Amino acid sequence: MAIAEQIQQVHERIRNAALAAGRDPQQVQLLAVSKTRSADELREAIACGERRFGENYLQEALAKIAALQDEVLEWHFIGPIQSNKTRDIASHFAWVHSVDRAKVAQRLNEQRPEALPPLNVCIQVNISHEDSKSGVMPAEVLSLAQEISALPHLRLRGLMAIPAASEDPAEQAAAFAAMQELMQTLNQQGFALDTLSMGMSGDMEAAIAHGATMVRIGTDIFGARHYSKKE
Numbered sequence: 001m002a003i004a005e006q007i008q009q010v011h012e013r014i015r016n017a018a019l020a021a022g023r024d025p026q027q028v029q030l031l032a033v034s035k036t037r038s039a040d041e042l043r044e045a046i047a048c049g050e051r052r053f054g055e056n057y058l059q060e061a062l063a064k065i066a067a068l069q070d071e072v073l074e075w076h077f078i079g080p081i082q083s084n085k086t087r088d089i090a091s092h093f094a095w096v097h098s099v100d101r102a103k104v105a106q107r108l109n110e111q112r113p114e115a116l117p118p119l120n121v122c123i124q125v126n127i128s129h130e131d132s133k134s135g136v137m138p139a140e141v142l143s144l145a146q147e148i149s150a151l152p153h154l155r156l157r158g159l160m161a162i163p164a165a166s167e168d169p170a171e172q173a174a175a176f177a178a179m180q181e182l183m184q185t186l187n188q189q190g191f192a193l194d195t196l197s198m199g200m201s202g203d204m205e206a207a208i209a210h211g212a213t214m215v216r217i218g219t220d221i222f223g224a225r226h227y228s229k230k231e
């Protein structure tokens with residue numbers, strides 16, 4: 001199926017899931033996840049009105065950002081962050097969804113160019129308590145949120161999660177509900193978080209039912225990925 005058709009279907013799924021949850025569909029933004037996709041494929045999505053793209057691999061992303069400079073786009077970094085890569089992330093992206101330690105937050109803050117507005121960040125939460133996963137444990141989110149809030153060149157927007165893959169709707173729902181609760185708890189403590197970055201091709205409906213404000217969709221827009229290790 002063509003990218004244009006897939007995008008239309010994804011927007012329809014978002015709309016239906018929001019309405020089913022009694023939410024305004026406008027409260028759920030689509031982040032088109034474009035890792036492994038060519039600049040030409042992104043141009044197809046851009047022609048459909050997509051402006052927000054999520055990338056995981058820095059070198060690959062920088063090449064696409066350069067190739068698409070003629071467009072006004074919003075780039076989101078969503079992959080694991082090595083601390084020696086923070087300078088390029090701080091200077092070329094508008095958002096980072098995968099902040100999971102204070103050291104990375106401090107480096108992004110120091111390296112954010114003065115000419116740019118504060119970098120929007122989400123804290124990545126290891127909501128399924130997986131040993132191998134990046135993300136802070138839920139119990140550590142509050143202290144990292146406090147540290148990030150003190151950094152002038154970062155703007156803490158919310159939380160991000162990649163729950164353990166599951167086909168079981170009840171398990172998906174439990175992880176997303178826990179994220180929603182965590183964000184409510186932080187906001188009760190005085191934070192003003194407005195972003196819950198969660199939901200991918202296989203579980204966006206469950207995420208939207210539990211308050212997702214940004215779903216990150218790759219496969220259902222661009223088709224299956226053919227991986228070659230990039231970094």
Ligand SMILES: *Cc1c(COP(=O)(O)O)cnc(C)c1O
Nearest residue numbers: 033078200201216217218219220
């Ligand atoms: C690849 C990726 C996605 C998109 O996943 P799909 O299943 O292809 O929709 C979303 N979030 C992150 C962090 C990713 O790495």
